[in-house]
Amino acid sequence: MESIRLAVNGRTDIGQVREENEDSIRWFAAPDHPFAYIVVADGMGGYSGGATASNIAADTLKKYLDGLLEHTFLSCSPDQQQLMLRAVLLDAINIANREILSAKGAHAQLSQMGTTLVVAVIWHDYLIVAHLGDSRAYLWNNYGMQRLTRDHSVVQEMIDSGQLTSEQAQESSVRNHITRALGVSEQVEPDINSWKLTENALLLLCSDGLTEYLDDHAIERVLATHRPALECVYRFIDDANRFGGRDNISAGILEFASQVETLTTDSESSITLRPQREDVTVRKEQR
Incomplete structure (x- = not known):
């Protein structure tokens, strides 16, 4: 019989400089099913705008994910459930995008808002x-850490083309320019990827208020050594604030424990949705 335990924790912090927290985070683990999620959104658009956009995104994803575990879903085959989960994510993301655009049209003071997700x-x-956008997901297990997302940002494109190193990107004047976000255009193309988990692992989702200060090696050290694992969120917030805290900081940890042991990519069920248009460049507030 399958034996899977999921536990989750999250935290968001205003940081040391900002007057408002424009990040939003939601997390949940079902008590009766092996189901859990984390949502992190990093808003932009000035006072009240960024917080409004990120809350719309986070609340919309939460609403649709919370409604997933009903009879139709639970009675489907595993393959059908995976397809339904992907469809629910896409629908929720598109609905969140429309709601942000609608709020922008109705309130002039929100006209510049948007959010990563x-x-x-x-x-x-x-x-x-x-x-x-540039909020990230990482997975750590006994074989090390893997970054599960690639930033939708100008500096990531420059790194990919060889114009910048990762170290130079940290100091780049365009490091806060993102190329995809919610609330910017009527069409959104999220990247979606899937994996089969076959050994115990930790999943970290975070906003760039954390990755501005901690590189992948520093993040991996914390995930590998800090226990209890769910309390890594407090350590990450404290570290980012100690190093300057120029931005809001959000971190969520999901702990996956199974009796089975090895992380393999599920190539048959894995898919990345590629953009069908040129990405729009959005400039987040200077950190």
Whole structure:
């Protein structure tokens, strides 16, 4: 019989400089089913705008994910459930985008708002991650750490083309320019990828208020050594604030424990949705 335990924790913090927290985070683990998720959204658009956009995104994803575990879903085959989960994520992301655009049209003071989004869901041993922007998802297990998302940003494109190193990107004047976000255009193309989890693992979702200060090696050290694992969220917030805390900081940890042991990519059920248009460049507030 399958034996999977999921536990989740999250935290968001205003940081040391900002006057408002424009990040939003939601997390949940079902008590009766092996189902859990984390949603992190990093808003932009000035006072009240960023917070409004990120809350719309986070609340919309939460609403649709909370409604997933009903009779139709539970009675489906595992393959059908994976397809339904992907469809629910896409629908929720598109609905959140429309709601942000609608709020922008109705309130002039919100006209510049938008938000990044990263969401991860585990159902049994199936992990699915969707994202837009530079909020990230990482997975750590006994073999090390893997970054599950690639930033939709100008500096990431420059790194990919060889114009910048990762170290130079940290100091770049365009490091806060993102190329995909919610609330910017009527069409959104999140990247969606999925994996089969076959050994114990930790999943981290975070906003760039954390990754501005902690590189992948520093993040991996914390995930590998800090216990209890769910309390890593407090350590990450404290570290980012200690190093300057120029931005809001959000971190969510999802702990996957199974009796089975090895992380393999589920190539048959994995898909990345590629953009069919040129990405829009959005400039987030200077950190």
